Amino acid sequence: MGKSSKITITNDKNRLSRDEIERMVNDAEHYRTEDEKQREKLSAKNALESYCFYMKQTIEGEDMKNKISDGDRSTVLGTCNETLKWLDANQLAEKEEFEDKQKAIENIFKPIITKLYQGIGSMPGERLDRPQESGGPTIEDVD
Known part of the structure; x- marks a missing residue:
């Protein structure tokens, strides 16, 4: 995932005891373990912050202006702004707190996003699951 290094300590001149x-x-x-915990914590914090900025950018985009209601836009922007303020005030929060906060806002945004994609006409990935209409023969498995 990140940098990896191996530490070798030798006693070339008998200066250090065993x-x-x-x-x-x-x-x-010990410090390696602490560094890993800190890395995971920062990763969770960055994921939450990135998610908020992504949602704000998406909702404020020109192509979304007519596709999302003012109430939903206000909910997303307000939640993102509150979360970003919380992040500023809770820099020392634990990894689990960042993850819990992200799950909470995802649960708020999920119905809004679902409504948005239903309004567009399809859910993300739906086209991949639809059979293609090629006009060719239909193949069925027969036992």
């Missing part, structure tokens, strides 16, 4: 080397190895392992 205990000191062991302590250094344990410290390196």
